[in-house]
Amino acid sequence: MKQRLIAMLLAVMMVLSLTACGSDSGKTDDDNAGTKGDMKVAMVTDSGDITDQSFNQTTYETCKAWAEANGVEFNYYKPESDSDEARNASVDQAIADGANVVVLPGYMFAAAVVAQSELYPDVKFVALDVSANDICEKGVGEGYDYIPENWDVTEYYNTENVYCCTYQEEISGYMAGYSAVKMGYKKLGFLGGMAVPAVTRFGYGYVQGADAAAKELKIENEVTVEYVCGGQFYGDADITAYMDTWYSTKGVEIVFACGGGIYTSAGEAAVKTGGKVIGVDSDQSATIDGLYGEGITITSAMKGLDATVKSVLTAIKDGKWGEYVGKIENLGLVSENNDENYVKLPVDTTVWNDGFTKDDYNTLVTALYKGEVVVNNDITALPQTAIAVNDYGSIK
Numbered sequence: 592m593k594q595r596l597i598a599m600l601l602a603v604m605m606v607l608s609l610t611a612c613g614s615d616s617g618k619t620d621d622d623n624a625g626t627k628g629d630m631k632v633a634m635v636t637d638s639g640d641i642t643d644q645s646f647n648q649t650t651y652e653t654c655k656a657w658a659e660a661n662g663v664e665f666n667y668y669k670p671e672s673d674s675d676e677a678r679n680a681s682v683d684q685a686i687a688d689g690a691n692v693v694v695l696p697g698y699m700f701a702a703a704v705v706a707q708s709e710l711y712p713d714v715k716f717v718a719l720d721v722s723a724n725d726i727c728e729k730g731v732g733e734g735y736d737y738i739p740e741n742w743d744v745t746e747y748y749n750t751e752n753v754y755c756c757t758y759q760e761e762i763s764g765y766m767a768g769y770s771a772v773k774m775g776y777k778k779l780g781f782l783g784g785m786a787v788p789a790v791t792r793f794g795y796g797y798v799q800g801a802d803a804a805a806k807e808l809k810i811e812n813e814v815t816v817e818y819v820c821g822g823q824f825y826g827d828a829d830i831t832a833y834m835d836t837w838y839s840t841k842g843v844e845i846v847f848a849c850g851g852g853i854y855t856s857a858g859e860a861a862v863k864t865g866g867k868v869i870g871v872d873s874d875q876s877a878t879i880d881g882l883y884g885e886g887i888t889i890t891s892a893m894k895g896l897d898a899t900v901k902s903v904l905t906a907i908k909d910g911k912w913g914e915y916v917g918k919i920e921n922l923g924l925v926s927e928n929n930d931e932n933y934v935k936l937p938v939d940t941t942v943w944n945d946g947f948t949k950d951d952y953n954t955l956v957t958a959l960y961k962g963e964v965v966v967n968n969d970i971t972a973l974p975q976t977a978i979a980v981n982d983y984g985s986i987k
């Protein structure tokens with residue numbers, strides 16, 4: 592409880608320094624907050640904008656569409672800088688403006704979960720992709736590389752008004768790597784953003800999927816994966832030049848671009864050689880193909896951000912917040928039906944071929960759901976594989 596009290600006191604001091612905000616502005620009647628007429632939803636972006644073609648944009652568009660369909664007021668807020676202080680200030684402003692449901696997309700909001708949930712106990716916080724480790728790290732301060740399993744995450748935030756979830760990225764990463772090799776690609780690449788756990792799970796799942804497909808096809812000696820992180824969540828000239836060497840010199844045929852806007856560097860390099868790209872988080876085919884040409888995007892390893900937002904907001908509206916509050920869920924496969932899952936490939940836009948058809952994909956989903964295929968979520972080291980994986984660390 593000591594850590595929670597400290598976090599609350601620091602948050603109070605920060606809010607008092609904001610002339611436009613006060614803690615009374617964030618107070619709402621909890622009974623009324625569950626009804627449509629009094630529900631006011633806000634979303635705060637992390638370090639990006641609502642046009643990032645990734646986490647922020649998907650969350651914003653889903654919140655906005657849901658609010659319009661349900662007659663609920665919605666606003667979004669963009670922090671002035673990439674810092675915990677700026678993100679907390681945006682949460683303060685949203686609540687001062689009357690929001691009683693705040694949606695926070697991404698692990699960067701762990702500090703807000705720690706501080707703001709204590710400060711505003713009557714506001715409902717929906718934290719997407721925020722894990723127990725993220726919360727503990729912010730609760731105890733910087734400098735911790737890992738959180739021991741016996742640490743009690745409830746000591747660091749108010750569980751009575753927060754729902755957190757993470758996603759089993761390793762599964763959709765596996766789907767992407769498996770499908771790429773089955774489709775006939777043998778020279779694969781993985782371009783991550785920053786080497787945070789979610790990106791690493793995508794990457795290690797991708798490697799495992801490629802390895803499994805190569806073994807089934809008995810071409811382990813022919814399949815390779817070039818693996819690197821850019822050190823940032825956007826593309827630039829340096830990263831594009833790095834990708835140029837992959838496509839043009841190393842013979843890479845397809846790159847899984849995993850990290851917000853970093854796909855731009857993969858796309859810019861791919862189009863020069865007829866290479867391909869795999870998107871991430873949402874179905875990025877329209878965006879990437881729109882910039883670099885039709886057919887550049889083979890598929891996307893998706894998280895069900897839209898499904899999560901819709902489910903939780905609907906539960907709040909219907910007075911069923913109790914089904915979510917206090918939980919930190921790890922969302923993955925819940926059905927053999929692809930549409931119902933929180934990790935998946937987009938059926939309608941994936942470029943299927945004779946090597947890997949839509950029916951083949953549905954068979955893979957069933958095998959994963961039933962546990963016939965198991966993807967390792969350990970990210971302490973690269974998976975052991977029969978295929979060659981060349982890990983180059985980080986570009987920056």
